[in-house]
Every structure is written in structure tokens, then in C-alpha cells.
Amino acid sequence: MSTGQVFGTLKYKPYNIIIKMEPETLKKRLLSKYPNLSSVALKEIHESNNNKVFSCWDFIIKVSQDKDNLKNEFEYLRLLEGKWKFPKPISYDIENDDHILIMSKLCWVGLDYLWHEFDENEKNQILKDIVHHVKTIHSINIPSWIEVDYSKIIELNFYKNLQVVLLNPNVTEREVHLIKNEIEKYKSCFNDSSLSLVHNDLWYKNILIEDKKLTGIIDFELGFYWPIELDFFRLLHHKISVINYEDKFPVHYEELDFLDSLMKIIKLDYPQLVKKITSEQIYIYNLQSYFLKLSRHNETWYNHEEVMNFKNKYCKRVALEDLI
Structure with missing residues (x-):
């Protein structure tokens, strides 16, 4: 399944409000936004003070309440693309005040x-x-x-x-x-x-x-x-x-x-x-x-x-x- 089939068209929106969300609620939000994701394949693999990280097939999905960190990471990965085996940036999006970064998953x-x-x-x-x-x-x-x-x-x-x-x-x-x-x-x-x-x-x-x-x-x-x-x-x-x-x-x-x-x-x-x-x-x-x-x-x-x-x-x- 292609990236476009899974994640659709993504766009930038201005940052407004920082919110906090329970993992299961966040998972439901992601499945609602990206209906082609598999609920079985979507697994939370990391949580920190700054963000939650999910794995799904060949993708890593980061969701953050911080207004800058994931946008910055997306831009830096774009600059590094093709220079070595850094994660490939796929999209950065803001949806209902959730900051969502999607990138390729590395073998690791x-x-x-x-x-x-x-x-x-x-x-x-x-x-x-x-x-x-x-x-x-x-x-x-x-x-x-x-x-x-x-x-x-x-x-x-x-x-x-x-x-x-x-x-x-x-x-x-x-x-x-x-x-x-x-x-x-x-x-x-x-x-x-x-x-x-x-x-x-x-x-x-x-x-x-x-x-x-x-x-x-x-x-x-x-x-x-x-x-x-x-x-x-x-x-x-x-x-x-x-x-x-x-x-x-x-x-x-x-x-x-x-x-x-x-x-x-x-x-x-x-x-x-x-x-x-x-x-x-x-x-x-x-x-x-x-x-x-x-x-x-x-x-x-x-x-x-x-x-x-x-x-x-x-x-x-x-x-x-x-x-x-």
C-alpha cells in the first residue's frame, strides 16, 4: 500500500493549543484520521514527556503536544534526505491541535x-x-x-x-x-x-x-x-x-x-x-x-x-x- 493510500493528502495548519491525550484515545484519533491504517499494525512503541511514538508497517508516527519539536525534526530530515540512512520524512501535519510527524521506519x-x-x-x-x-x-x-x-x-x-x-x-x-x-x-x-x-x-x-x-x-x-x-x-x-x-x-x-x-x-x-x-x-x-x-x-x-x-x-x- 502506498504512502498516499495510507495517509492521504496532508497539509500545514497553524499551531493553536497544546493538549494531552491518553494513548488509546490518541490511537483512535489516528485511526479516524487515517482510515487505511490497520488497528492491529498500529502499536505504541514509545512515550516521553514530549511525544508518543507509534509503529505501523514501514512507518513511524510521532504525535506531540509541543508546537515546534516535530516540525523541526521534519525539516531537518528533509535536509538530510538522500545523504545516508536517516529516516525519510513523509509528512508533518496538525490536526485538531495534534502535531503528527510521519517518517519511514529503519531496520533497527x-x-x-x-x-x-x-x-x-x-x-x-x-x-x-x-x-x-x-x-x-x-x-x-x-x-x-x-x-x-x-x-x-x-x-x-x-x-x-x-x-x-x-x-x-x-x-x-x-x-x-x-x-x-x-x-x-x-x-x-x-x-x-x-x-x-x-x-x-x-x-x-x-x-x-x-x-x-x-x-x-x-x-x-x-x-x-x-x-x-x-x-x-x-x-x-x-x-x-x-x-x-x-x-x-x-x-x-x-x-x-x-x-x-x-x-x-x-x-x-x-x-x-x-x-x-x-x-x-x-x-x-x-x-x-x-x-x-x-x-x-x-x-x-x-x-x-x-x-x-x-x-x-x-x-x-x-x-x-x-x-x-
Whole structure:
């Protein structure tokens, strides 16, 4: 059955209201919108804070309450189409305030399921292939109609979270003022960086494997046109999370091994990604992460002591380059 037969004609509509929907209700909505779908074949395979993901035949269907993430992913996949085995974008649509992205399904098993099965040579080859295709992602130039000033993005992110942070009972106005001053002081530290499309979530769950070979990189919804160093910083923050949650969960040796190994291969095979990284850049990236954590104080996972531990370990300029 062709894509047109299944999904019909799709069109763009302006975003209006964010809604939340139970999985079964959402499934019924999809079956109503696309009557040629099979109710048996349509299966929910993933749920996160941002979206729900369904599999149906050779398609992946993402449905989100976020007004930007799936539209962005659709546009990035269009730019990457034909450059390698990235998912092929089929359509992006808004229907009754549901944001729906449809793309091709890749043959896959997530690397997180298989990493422990590979020997060192097999791991090394997979990592080299990942880095090769990260370069492909970074080769996507910023469209001429998009202006990127990352210093302004840093500033906008601060003000976007400011009001929520001020409601955090553990945070003083003095602390907020100090953060504001530091952001103002260092927000321009990425001005000399190369700007391109970045994936921004190269976690091993987003790496697909078949027959011990890399077959795809997925989940571009967090991507953006940013300094390329941010892909490395995101890996660094995954590593920080693994290390600092060892006291709460079983030690994630495999995940830590993957992150350390990938970062080492990047340094060897993609030195231009890391050679210009400065302590100021790491500092401002970590400071933004700290401020974002403060803004999440109403969420069930929030622990202010842990947030302060992050600040004390990773928001000081001294010796930050040792993290690289």
C-alpha cells in the first residue's frame, strides 16, 4: 500500500493549543484520521514527556503536544534526505491541535540493547561510523533565511525560564542576579564557533544497529542550527548524569563505556569538534543547564540538593577543561 493510500493528502495548519491525550484515545484519533491504517499494525512503541511514538508497517508516527519539536525534526530530515540512512520524512501535519510527524521506519535495534555484545573492534568500528555521519549532519549549512546568533539564544533561554525560577522557594533573587551577570559576561563565547545543524541528543538509544553495523541515527527533534560543539557537550552531560546517579540506580557501566568511547573517537577522528572548546563555553553551557534545572522545581523528580551538587561540581570555571 502506498504512502498516499495510507495517509492521504496532508497539509500545514497553524499551531493553536497544546493538549494531552491518553494513548488509546490518541490511537483512535489516528485511526479516524487515517482510515487505511490497520488497528492491529498500529502499536505504541514509545512515550516521553514530549511525544508518543507509534509503529505501523514501514512507518513511524510521532504525535506531540509541543508546537515546534516535530516540525523541526521534519525539516531537518528533509535536509538530510538522500545523504545516508536517516529516516525519510513523509509528512508533518496538525490536526485538531495534534502535531503528527510521519517518517519511514529503519531496520533497527537500539545500540543500548547490543553494546554489551560487541567486542572492542566491533565497538570501535561502530563509533567511527557514528562520527562519520555526525560529520554529515554537521555538513548541513544553515538556510540563508535563518539568522543564528547563539549569544541571543542564550539570553532568550534565560528570560524564558526566569519567572519560573523566581518561584522556586530555594532560590534567592541574589542568586538569579549573579547568574544573569555571568550569562551576560560569557554569552558571546561561541561567536567564533562553526554553526550548522546539530543532532543534540547522540545517546546510544538513538543509534540503530543491524548485523553489528550502524544502520541509522534517529530522533532529531532536539536538533537545531547551533555551534557544532553542542553535540559534544550533550554527550558530556549524558556522562555527568550517569556518574551522578550511580548512588540511586545500578551503575550504568555500559552507558558510561559508550559515552567515554564515543568521546575518545571524536577527539581522534573529528578533532575540529573539540579543539576550539574553551572553559568559558563549558561554563556557560553548564550554567544554562543549572538554571534550567532550577526552573523544574515543580516536577516530581526535582531534588534541590542534587541541583546544588551539579552547580558546585560543574558551574565553576576552574578545571572545567578537564571534563573534555
